[in-house]
Amino acid sequence: MSETAERRYHHGNLRAALLARAETVLREEGAGALSLRELARDVGVSHGAPRRHFADKQALLDALAVVGFTRLGETLAAADPGTGPFPARAGAVARAYVGFATREANLLDVMFAAKHTTPDPTAIAAAADRAFLPVLALITDGQAAGALAPGDPEDFGVALFATLQGLAALANRGMLADATLDERVDDAVARLLRGSAPR
Amino acid sequence: MSETAERRYHHGNLRAALLARAETVLREEGAGALSLRELARDVGVSHGAPRRHFADKQALLDALAVVGFTRLGETLAAADPGTGPFPARAGAVARAYVGFATREANLLDVMFAAKHTTPDPTAIAAAADRAFLPVLALITDGQAAGALAPGDPEDFGVALFATLQGLAALANRGMLADATLDERVDDAVARLLRGSAPR
C-alpha cells in the first residue's frame, strides 16, 4: 500500500483529501476551527502544500460552499415525490430543506457567508442556482395545477426560500423553544400557500 | 441595568471605548477583522488590558450582540406608527427590520452567530426577547382588529420573523438580483398576511 498509495496520494488527490478533511472538521467543530496548517498536518503534508490547490483560506471555504450547494441540490431533488397534491410535495421539499440546513448547520454558514471574494464568485452562484432548480420546477407544477397564483415562479420561490432559511436560522440558534422545527415549517408553509393561492 | 460604572483608563471608560471601536471596525470591515490586540492598540492601551473587561474574544462578540439587539429593538419600536390599518403597520415594521438587517449586516451576523457559549448566554436571549416585544404587541393588535386569525401571537411572529430574516440574508448575500428588497418584503408580507387572515 505504502509506495503506490503515497505516490498516487501526492499526485492528484491532495485537493480532494484536503476538502474531505475540511468537511469533517467543519461539520464537527465549525468554520472557526478550520486551519490550513492543521488540515495539512491531518493529511500528512507540509503546511505550504495546500497553496498549490487553494490560493488562500477563502478559496478553501469557497470550494466547501460549492460542495454544500451540490449536496443541497441532491437533497432537494430527492425530496420531491414528483407526483401527488402540490401542498404535500411543497411540504416534503420544505422539510428536506430545513432538515439539511439544521443537520449541516456549519456547512450552511459557509455556503451563505458573505465573503466570497475569490477568483470565480460565479462558481458558487452557479452551484446555488443549480441546487434550487428542482424547486422552481415544483413551483411551475403548482401553478399549472392551480394551487399557486400565476406569475414569475421566482416570486413565490424567494418567499418560500426566505421563510425556510429564516426558520433554519432560528432553529440553529436555539431560538425555537416552544414548538418543534417541523411544526413551525408546516405552519409557515401553510400560511404561505394560503396567501399564494389564486384569487 | 445602569451598569455604566465609569471605569477609567487614560481618558475614560475602557470597556465602552473598546466596544465603540469594535462596533466601528465591525461595521466597516466585518467580524473577521476584529482583533483584540488591534482594538487595544486603537484605543491606546496594552494588548493585555482588554482582558479586564472581556474574558476573551467571544465575550466581546457577545457584548456586541447585546448592543445590536438593543439597537434593533429601538428601531422596531420607532418604526411602528402605533395607529392605522394593521397591514400598513406590519409593512412599516417589516421594512424597518430588513433595513436594519441590511444596513448593519455585519452586526446582524454577530447577533445571530451560533457561538454564544459565554458566561451568561441568557443576556443575549433577554436582549433579543426585548427587541421583539414591540412586534408581539403589534401582532396582538392585529388579532384584536380582526386582521389576523386568533391564536398564539408567537406563531405568526415566528413566521414573520423567519421571512424577514431570510430575505435579509438573501439581500446581504447579493442573491436578490431581479427585484428590490423592499418589493420582495412587501410581496412576502402580503402573502403571509393573506395566509394568516381569519377564515
Next chain:
DNA sequence: ACCTGAACACCGTTCAAGT
C-alpha cells in the same frame, strides 16, 4: 483595581529550494 510587557503556542502567507 487596573494596566503593562514578556512569554507561549498557534495562525496565514510567501518564497527559495528541493524532488
Next chain:
DNA sequence: ACCTGAACACCGTTCAAGT
C-alpha cells in the same frame, strides 16, 4: 509540476509584575 521548510508578521491567551 508538486511539495518542503524557513521566515515573517500577525494572533489569542496567560500571568507575574508594576502603578
